[in-house]
Structures are given as C-alpha cells and as structure tokens.
Amino acid sequence: MTQINNSLVKLENVGVFANDKWLVKGVTFEINKGQIVTLIGPNGSGKTTTAKITLGLYKDIEGKVQKFTEKIAYVPQRINIDWTLPIRVNDFMNLTNTLTNDEIKDALEITGTPHLINKDLKSLSGGEFQRILMARAIAKKPELLVLDEPVQGVDFNGEIALYELIKKISDTLNCGILLISHNLHVVMSKTDHVVCLNGHVCCSGTPIDVANNEKYQEIFGKDISKILSVYEHTHDHIHNIDGSIEKKK
Amino acid sequence: MLDDFFIRALLVGIGMAIVTGPLGCFVVWRRLSFFGDTLAHSALLGITLSHTTEINMALSVFVTSSIVALILLKLQKTTNLPSDALLGLLAHSSLAIGLVVIGLLATIRFDLMGLLFGDILAVNANDIILVWIGGAIILIVLKIIWKPLFASTVNFELAEAEGMKPEKYNAIFTILLAAIIAISIKMVGLLLITGMLILPAAMGRNISDNPMQMVIFSVIGGLLSVLIGLFASLEFNTPSGPSIITAGLFLFILSLSRIKKKTQLNN
Numbered sequence: 001m002t003q004i005n006n007s008l009v010k011l012e013n014v015g016v017f018a019n020d021k022w023l024v025k026g027v028t029f030e031i032n033k034g035q036i037v038t039l040i041g042p043n044g045s046g047k048t049t050t051a052k053i054t055l056g057l058y059k060d061i062e063g064k065v066q067k068f069t070e071k072i073a074y075v076p077q078r079i080n081i082d083w084t085l086p087i088r089v090n091d092f093m094n095l096t097n098t099l100t101n102d103e104i105k106d107a108l109e110i111t112g113t114p115h116l117i118n119k120d121l122k123s124l125s126g127g128e129f130q131r132i133l134m135a136r137a138i139a140k141k142p143e144l145l146v147l148d149e150p151v152q153g154v155d156f157n158g159e160i161a162l163y164e165l166i167k168k169i170s171d172t173l174n175c176g177i178l179l180i181s182h183n184l185h186v187v188m189s190k191t192d193h194v195v196c197l198n199g200h201v202c203c204s205g206t207p208i209d210v211a212n213n214e215k216y217q218e219i220f221g222k223d224i225s226k227i228l229s230v231y232e233h234t235h236d237h238i239h240n241i242d243g244s245i246e247k248k249k
Numbered sequence: 250m251l252d253d254f255f256i257r258a259l260l261v262g263i264g265m266a267i268v269t270g271p272l273g274c275f276v277v278w279r280r281l282s283f284f285g286d287t288l289a290h291s292a293l294l295g296i297t298l299s300h301t302t303e304i305n306m307a308l309s310v311f312v313t314s315s316i317v318a319l320i321l322l323k324l325q326k327t328t329n330l331p332s333d334a335l336l337g338l339l340a341h342s343s344l345a346i347g348l349v350v351i352g353l354l355a356t357i358r359f360d361l362m363g364l365l366f367g368d369i370l371a372v373n374a375n376d377i378i379l380v381w382i383g384g385a386i387i388l389i390v391l392k393i394i395w396k397p398l399f400a401s402t403v404n405f406e407l408a409e410a411e412g413m414k415p416e417k418y419n420a421i422f423t424i425l426l427a428a429i430i431a432i433s434i435k436m437v438g439l440l441l442i443t444g445m446l447i448l449p450a451a452m453g454r455n456i457s458d459n460p461m462q463m464v465i466f467s468v469i470g471g472l473l474s475v476l477i478g479l480f481a482s483l484e485f486n487t488p489s490g491p492s493i494i495t496a497g498l499f500l501f502i503l504s505l506s507r508i509k510k511k512t513q514l515n516n
Contacts, residue, residue, distance in 0.1 A: 055410040074410035081403065085278045088459050095400045096411040120458065146410070 006032045007068055008144045008176040014053050014063035023049045025062070026200045029193070031144065031176040036166070038179045038187050038207075041197035042219060047180045048077055050197060051148050054178055069144050073137035077148040077180075079129075081121050089116050089124075093136050107139035108132075110165065112158075126153030134162065138169055145169065146178045163190050258369045258479055258489065261380050265433050265445065266471030268384040271391055271464045272429055273450035273471075275422060276443075278402050283333060284321070285443040287340040288430050291317040292439050293347035295431070296364055301354060307379055311431035317343055318423040367438030367490045369479070376435060383432040387425050394418050399460065437490040448497035449474060455504035470500050 008031050015025035024046025031037050031054075039047045053061055055074055081087065093104045108114040111131040116124065124132065130153050137145055147166065151159040167190045170177050181187045188194075188207035195204040196216050203213040210216050276285055295313035299306040317339055324335050351361075363371075391398075401408040401415030408415040430442050437445055449470035450463070457463040477500075478493030485492075 052406070052410075055406075057406055057409055070412055072411055074407055076404070076407060076410075079404050079407065082278065082280070084280070084454060085403065086454065086457050086459055086463055087403065091459055092403070095403060096396075096408065096413055098396075140411075 007066075008033060009054055009068065009178075010064075010066040011050075011054060012064040012066075014050075014061055014065060016049055016053060016058050016061055022199065024053075024197065024199060027053070027063075027195070027197070028201065029195050029204065031178055033143070033176055034170060034174045035193065036170050036177045036179055036191045037193045037195065038181055038191040039195050039197055040181055040183075040187075040210075041202075042182070045197045046199055047182075047197055048148055050195075051146050051178060051180055055146055067144075071140070071143040073140040073142035073145050075130075075133045075137045075145075075147045075150050077152065079133070083122060087121050089113075089119050089121060089132055092121055092132065093139055095136065097140055099139055103139055107135040110138060111135040111162075127155060127158065130154055131158075131162075134165075138173075141173055142175055143173075144176050144178070148180045149182070150179070151181075163187060166190060254370050254372075255479070255483060257372050257374070257377060259475070260377050261372045261436055262369060262475035262479060262493065263472060264377070264380040264384050265429075265436060266449070266475050267468055268387050268429055269433070269445045270449055270453075270468030270471045271388070272425060273446035273448075274453065274460070274464050274467055275398065275402065276426070276446050277450040277454060281426075282443060282447050283336045283340075284318075285426060285430070285446050287321070287336045287343075288314045288318060288427055289434070289439040289442045290340040291343035291347075292430055292434050292442075293364060294343050294350065295347075296434070297347050297350040297354070301350070306435070307383070307431045310434055311427055313343075314427035314430055315424055318427055319420070322420060322423065363438070364434075365438050365440050366488060367434065367436050367441060369436040369489045369493070370482075372436060379432050380436075383428065387428055390421065390425060394421055398422055437493065441490050441494050444494040444497065445471065445474075448494065448501055452497070452501040452504040455501070455508045470497065470504075473500055 010030045012028055014027050016023045027046075027050050029037060039050055041047050049058075052058055053065060055072065056065065056067065089108075090104065093099060093107065099107075104117070105114060108117060111134050113128065113131045113135060116128060116132065121129070121132070130150060134147075134150055137147075150166070151162050154162055166177060166179065169175065179187060179191065188211065191207055193204065194207050194210040196202050196210055196213070196219070198219060202215045202219070203210055205213070276282060291314050292310045295310035296306060298304070298313065299309035302309070321335055321339055324330070324339075325332060328335070330338075397408065397413040397415065398418045398421075400411075400413045401418055405415050429446075430439075433442055433445070449467040452470040453463040453465075453467035457466050474493050474497035477496035479489060481487065481496065482489040482492040
C-alpha cells in the first residue's frame with residue numbers, strides 16, 4: 001500500500017502513434033512524492049510528448065498511465081498569448097486556481113519577479129515569462145509538477161538558480177517533479193532518476209549511471225569529465241536569481 | 250413623450266447589450282468572429298423551420314445553431330481542413346439550405362429584409378421577457394464556467410493538464426453563443442448579430458489592460474451603441490439595427506485614440 005500512497009503517476013510501456021509514425025514508444029517510469037525525474041534526449045526524441053502523455057493530453061495512447069493525484073501544475077515549453085487578450089501577470093497567476101494576494105506575492109518573490117505583478121504578459125521578455133510560468137506553477141502548491149525545459153531563455157546564472165529552486169520546491173512541497181531538459185550537465189546533481197529518450201527509452205537510472213551508459217555517450221558525446229566537473233568545483237559566492245552576487249558564509 | 254414601441258426597443262436593446270458584452274469578449278479572445286457569423290447564417294434555417302413546423306422561433310434557431318456548432322466541433326476533429334474553411338462551408342451551406350426551404354414554401358411570404366436586419370422597433374412584451382430571462386440564464390452559466398473557460402482560452406493544453414476540462418467548457422460556450430443568437434435574431438437580424446458581439450468587445454480591447462476591464466467596457470460600449478443607435482434612428486428615421494451597429498463603429502473609432510497614446514508610451 002505504501003507504494004500506492006507515494007506514487008503520483010505511473011507510466012507503463014506507453015507510446016503515441018500519430019501521422020504514420022511513433023512519436024515515442026515503450027516508455028516506462030514512475031514518479032513518487034519528493035522525487036525528481038528528468039527526461040533527457042535530443043530534439044525530436046519524444047520528451048515533450050512523454051510529458052504530455054503523463055499529463056493526459058493525448059487521447060489515443062498505447063500502454064497505461066495511472067495518475068494518483070489531481071493537483072498538477074504544468075510549465076509548458078512554449079505558450080503563445082494572443083494579443084487580443086489583455087492579461088496581466090496577476091490575472092495569469094490566478095488562471096487555474098484562486099490565490100490570495102499574499103500567495104501570489106510569495107510565489108513571485110521566490111522566482112525573483114515581484115516587480116512584474118502588474119505588467120502585461122505580452123510585455124515580458126522570454127526569460128521573465130519563463131519565471132512567471134514557474135511562479136504560477138509553484139503558487140498552486142501541486143503534488144505533481146511537470147516542467148518542460150523551464151530554463152529556456154533564462155540566462156546562465158539564473159538557470160543554475162532556477163534548478164536550485166526546483167530542488168527546493170521538491171523538498172519543501174514534497175511534490176514529484178517531471179523535468180525535461182536537453183542538458184544533463186546542469187541537472188545532474190539535482191535529479192533522482194534520469195530517463196534518456198530517443199524515440200524510446202535508451203537508458204535510465206541514476207544520473208551517474210546514465211552518464212556512464214554507452215548509449216547515452218553515443219547520443220551526447222563521450223566527454224563525461226566535463227559533465228562531472230560542472231558540479232565538482234566550488235565557488236566562494238552565490239549568484240542570486242535576480243543576478244545579484246552574495247558571498248558564501 | 251417616447252412611444253411604447255421605443256421603450257420596448259430600448260429595454261430589449263439594453264438587455265442584449267449586457268449579454269453580448271461578456272460573450273463578445275470571449276468571441277474576440279478566441280478568434281471566433283467568423284464562428285458567430287456561421288451560427289447566425291445557420292439561424293436562417295432555424296427560422297424557416299420554425300415557420301413550417303410552428304415551433305417557437307427562438308427555440309428553433311437555438312436548436313439549429315447548436316447542431317451546426319456541434320457539427321463544426323466534430324468536423325474539426327475528424328478532417329484536416331482548417332477551421333475557417335469549415336466555418337465557411339457550414340455558413341454558406343446552412344444559409345443556402347435555409348433559402349432553398351424558403352423557396353419550397355412558396356405559400357408563406359417571408360419578410361427577408363426583416364430576417365437579415367431584424368426589427369428592434371417591432372418587439373413585443375414577450376420578446377422583452379425572452380431577452381431578459383434568456384440573457385440572465387446565459388450570464389449565470391457564463392459566470393459559473395468563467396474560470397475554466399478563461400483558462401482554456403489563454404491556453405488549451407495548460408487548462409487541460411491542470412484538470413480544467415477545456416473541451417467540455419468550449420462546448421458549453423458554443424451553446425451559449427447559439428442561445429444569444431437565438432434570442433436576439435429578431436432584434437438585430439442575422440447579418441448584424443456578430444456586429445453586436447464584436448464591435449463593443451473590440452472597442453473594449455482598445456481601452457483596457459485586463460480581462461475584467463475589457464468585459465465591463467464592452468458592456469458599456471454595447472449599452473451606448475444601443476442608446477445612441479436607437480435615438481439616432483428615431484431622429485433621422487434610419488433603420489434601427491444598422492444604426493446601433495454604426496454607433497458601435499463610431500465608439501470603436503473613438504477608442505482608437507487611446508490605443509495610439511498607449512503605443513507611444515510603450516516606445
């Protein structure tokens with residue numbers, strides 16, 4: 001029973017067949033509470049498709065998806081806001097649930113964007129918008145959080161800080177996170193389980209297992225030492241999410 | 250003093266404007282302007298059917314428009330044709346079928362101009378009740394489905410992923426659109442209904458920064474259009490439905506001055 005209690009979503013051998021080809025096939029993984037599962041793979045390998053399957057956005061799928069939670073938040077890869085719709089950050093934060101002003105403020109604070117609260121969504125830069133999408137998802141206090149390339153358009157220091165944030169969310173909310181990234185380098189120390197996709201699951205396991213796997217190396221190159229080095233050196237200072245620098249104590 | 254028929258027209262127009270304001274915003278946001286046209290065209294079929302079967306006209310229009318709307322939703326899923334082509338297909342074929350049926354019923358004389366442009370000055374007490382009660386129901390339903398409908402308008406997948414069931418609410422919204430067309434067709438006619446939906450909302454868009462504001466402004470815009478249009482038609486003896494829409498156009502043009510100032514500020 002404990003397993004069912006901890007499990008948030010379970011994919012068994014799922015796949016999608018559309019326009020005469022398999023978008024992705026034979027994917028199996030499970031996300032538990034407090035766990036970060038990362039999907040990596042080259043472009044067109046079915047990462048986003050897999051995330052959408054997990055969310056239930058595909059109607060005709062092979063295999064089986066079992067969801068054990070309704071409290072889901074989604075940060076899509078791309079979202080177009082039609083210019084005919086006047087909508088501020090504040091309105092957007094309340095899109096799928098009703099939040100108090102304090103809850104909105106807190107979430108914006110966490111992602112370093114409280115000054116944007118009354119801005120029109122269309123006036124935001126790509127990186128700012130990405131943070132707002134993230135803030136909206138956090139504010140929902142979900143049990144399952146699906147992040148599709150959440151650091152797109154965010155500058156490098158912000159990127160590291162956002163990954164730190166993702167780790168923090170998973171710890172404080174004890175939610176399960178499905179993270180999509182094309183870059184194992186940056187996520188590896190934060191994730192519990194990695195699924196490497198290339199139309200199918202080509203390997204999966206802990207980040208180190210995957211990085212050492214031959215199939216992973218075939219796709220991403222063999223320069224593993226570089227990957228490991230990113231996380232094995234230390235700094236005497238921290239880059240905050242808003243770009244300011246803070247000395248480590 | 251104002252005549253009774255004029256008071257009745259005002260009452261009906263005001264009731265309509267309050268409902269078309271919020272619905273029109275969604276029509277504009279969801280890029281459904283042409284969809285409103287399609288439903289309005291299919292309403293002609295509903296009108297002719299009501300004449301042959303002696304069913305209440307509003308009911309008959311509501312049923313035919315809803316059916317056409319549901320056929321559209323079905324076709325969108327099953328064909329590879331783009332939505333605008335499907336809308337055109339349905340609009341013109343239902344209009345054609347409506348006209349063919351009128352032709353077959355050579356015994357019944359139709360006031361075609363009345364159908365196309367409506368006659369708000371000819372409304373009776375029943376029409377007022379229909380517009381106000383029907384309108385109130387539409388607004389209550391819209392209020393209930395506001396959140397999921399708005400979420401699915403902003404982003405369908407996001408809404409679906411987070412359990413807002415956008416498909417269901419899209420269908421309900423479509424039915425509401427069919428309903429407003431059914432209750433207002435007699436007043437503004439099938440060519441001008443989409444004008445009532447779009448012009449006030451378009452004006453509202455020019456002068457608002459958030460969704461609620463746009464809804465409020467489009468209601469105000471609709472009310473002003475009705476008042477100005479009706480008084481102008483009385484004064485200059487012009488057809489009332491088209492006068493209302495023309496008034497709406499003037500308000501829209503006025504609202505453009507505000508948008509210019511805004512873009513300058515942004516630069």
